[in-house]
Amino acid sequence: MFDELRDLYQEVIFDHNRNPRNFRVMEDADRQVEGFNPLCGDRLTLYLKMDGEVIKDVSFQGSGCAISTASVSLMTEIIKGMTEQQAAELFKKFHEMTTGKDENLQLEALGKLAVLAGVREYPARVKCATLAWHTLDAALKNQHTPVSTE
């Protein structure tokens, strides 16, 4: 019945929505930033534990739609172990993928995150996918003020 939504709601997204990874409060986090999408009420708190330049651990809490929950869950899986620099570069690529500006974008470079490429066709949903990453961006820049998509 929802055939044409298959590009947007891939099985991986349902999976992460049902069982979000790294979904917990981190008591000893070095950095903690809140992200908020006032349009749909999505809220998340992102926790980072750093080891020098390296993201040693990452987790999140919050509630949101399937796209935003899957996006943050996938993100935490992928950035764990990355340097700040690598994570920042991935954020850039992810942003390009979801806003669809780069026609030649290599989806392979995004690995698992490519399942979120479908949001490009749904402008109303792009912010659901990018909220996690904007929150990460603030955390990488060591900002503590809440991030809002509006």
Add this chain to the structure above:
Amino acid sequence: MTHFPVEKIRADFPILAQKIRGKDLVYLDNAASCQKPNAVIDAIGDLYRNDYANIHRGVHTLSVRSTDKFEGARGKVRDFINAASEKEIVFVRGATEAINLVAQSYGRANIRAGDEILITGMEHHSNIVPWQLLCEQTGAVLKVAPINRKGELIYEAFDALLSEKTRLVAVAHMSNALGTINPVEKIIAAAHARSVPVLLDGAQAAPHMKVDVKALDCDFYAFSGHKLYGPSGIGVLYGKQALLEAMPPYQGGGDMIRKVTFEKSDYNKLPYKFEAGTPSIADVVGLGAAIDYLNAVGMENVAAYEAELLDYATERARNIDGLTIIGEAAQKGAILSFVLENVHPHDIGTMLDSLGIAIRAGHHCAMPVMDFFEVPATARASFAMYNTRAEIDVLMQGIESLIKVFG
């Protein structure tokens, strides 16, 4: 079911006869804005094609024709809400501007530090923020009468909050987030017993029921054209003449003055005192056409038909496992707000859109209502006179299928 000519009505709304993503459009976002019948679209086109010019000041033929149509629409609004005089009908951009006008003009002239303004816990942001601004400017205090879990005003609490300090009561006639219809007659009587004027936010009520400002005895009534099958960008503030007479202008400019010198300006008479600048002429004419259309259908018939639609939708929704209706007031207009156990409203919105169904997902400009029910957002199906039981079936089937997909 009473006979209501819904198929004939549907045929008058050209936008409805289209496919969205390959499916018949099912438009259920009427509380946000309604679609327009040919009569409204044609009235606007006709004005621009044949009669358009600026109004009021011109002696030439087109200006006279436009002025006649514009003022004719004012008369239609007067009759539609049964105001005593056309002087009491002020054209504004919408309910939001109407409320801001009252806050800034009536409010700043009459409300002082320590005074209280009383609203309810179910208000739209546009009946909250203008009062907060006024409170910041004057030092007045905003009081909020609470609602219960069904989404009804707790009347006793409202009554207890009415005090010697209350200077104005501002309540939704009907809530956009919950559908609740407030006991406005009782509210107005209680406020008047303390000589407190009452503003009703009629943005949602005006399209769904017969409104009679004289019988209600409200002091101000605000509504928007676009929710009433008319154009966006036009709305109405009704105010009792004596109150409007005593109020200072809201904005300065052309049309609202009688005489201007650099020393002083004399203000124009009602309602022009509050209509500075060139108004949205064609939209006023379009609103007049929308009112003609509604009168031909009959507001009582609209209300009865929509009540049947709501009953049917509510009964169907109650039979869906995992669905919770938000807003189950005993007195309710045709709005069905709901949440699903495992599916976020935003996902519901996208999923239903792929089936051609337009609903709204979000906070509906009523964040305090979301906080009260402890939900981040709701999905909202809101019905209009052109919706059918068959469309409600499509909606409910869609909801049942998406619940399965999310599992």
